[in-house]
Amino acid sequence: MSEIERISTGVEELDRALEGGIPKGSWVVVTGEPGVGKSILCMHFAYAGLKAGDPVVYVTTEQEYKDVVTQARQLGMDLSRYRMYNIAWRREPEELPEIVVVDIFGLLKVARQMTEKAREESPEKVRRYAALSMDTLIEAINEAYSVLEVAKERGTPERHVRLVIDSMSAFWVDRPVMARKYSYQLKIATHRDNVTALLTSQYAPTTGQAYGFGLEHIADGIIHIWMDDVETAREVRRHLIVVKMRMTNHSRKAFDLEIETGKGLVLRQ
Ligand SMILES: Nc1ncnc2c1ncn2[C@@H]1O[C@H](COP(=O)(O)OP(=O)(O)OP(=O)(O)O)[C@@H](O)[C@H]1O
Numbered sequence: 283m284s285e286i287e288r289i290s291t292g293v294e295e296l297d298r299a300l301e302g303g304i305p306k307g308s309w310v311v312v313t314g315e316p317g318v319g320k321s322i323l324c325m326h327f328a329y330a331g332l333k334a335g336d337p338v339v340y341v342t343t344e345q346e347y348k349d350v351v352t353q354a355r356q357l358g359m360d361l362s363r364y365r366m367y368n369i370a371w372r373r374e375p376e377e378l379p380e381i382v383v384v385d386i387f388g389l390l391k392v393a394r395q396m397t398e399k400a401r402e403e404s405p406e407k408v409r410r411y412a413a414l415s416m417d418t419l420i421e422a423i424n425e426a427y428s429v430l431e432v433a434k435e436r437g438t439p440e441r442h443v444r445l446v447i448d449s450m451s452a453f454w455v456d457r458p459v460m461a462r463k464y465s466y467q468l469k470i471a472t473h474r475d476n477v478t479a480l481l482t483s484q485y486a487p488t489t490g491q492a493y494g495f496g497l498e499h500i501a502d503g504i505i506h507i508w509m510d511d512v513e514t515a516r517e518v519r520r521h522l523i524v525v526k527m528r529m530t531n532h533s534r535k536a537f538d539l540e541i542e543t544g545k546g547l548v549l550r551q
Pocket residue numbers: 314315316317318319320321322323344356357484541542543544
């Protein structure tokens with residue numbers, strides 16, 4: 283009945299809980315403590331896109347992309363089958379890539395280029411860009427978009443792109459009060475109608491405060507994952523809940539979540 287185009291998360295049960303998936307063009311934040319499965323959800327989302335023919339922009343600040351590939355393979359997802367281009371590479375892509383990776387090396391390269399440009403523009407007072415800054419991230423994502431040729435050109439149909447940012451927390455570790463401002467800045471600069479984004483945010487177990495430290499203000503959807511207290515439960519018991527999803531009559535009940543070799547995230551209600 284609905285005219286909303288829905289984008290698969292790559293996890294069947296979760297898609298069902300979302301009336302088929304995430305509304306196209308949404309920005310969805312995945313929050314939770316370390317080790318709950320946020321990065322694995324990102325892999326499912328990217329893999330589902332690649333299988334469906336969607337180009338993917340994969341920002342990973344947590345690990346090198348080769349480690350993402352290794353982890354995904356253990357969980358039944360073979361990312362290595364797809365043409366990858368890392369923006370840290372010196373050479374231009376020969377063919378249109380299916381996945382464009384922005385890792386810490388790519389961010390370092392972009393930050394250096396931006397600093398160099400600032401030096402040319404005003405040699406007397408050079409602005410230095412850090413790898414883990416919002417300006418650098420925005421520039422890197424826009425570079426990835428242009429590699430994928432998704433920029434709006436008259437006459438060319440736009441392809442649907444999946445954007446993964448794992449994690450946003452790295453960009454404000456030293457300045458958590460800036461999280462809200464940075465999130466707005468990022469969304470304004472990189473949001474497109476044909477881009478559906480999944481962003482992760484660590485949730486401080488010590489304070490247990492606000493979902494994504496400001497990231498929730500830009501979120502069209504929030505998926506939260508948590509663990510029971512391990513000392514009481516004496517095992518790792520994970521749960522996942524869809525806290526919000528715009529334009530969606532989503533399931534309001536939490537799922538039990540398991541991470542299984544060969545399968546990845548498995549949800550049960
Ligand atoms: N092959 C596997 N089989 C079963 N469980 C696994 C496997 N690989 C990883 N896990 C589980 O997944 C957890 C890591 O999940 P993930 O990396 O997605 O967490 P995260 O929420 O991204 O954490 P962080 O905030 O630290 O980045 C591991 O601690 C382990 O319990």
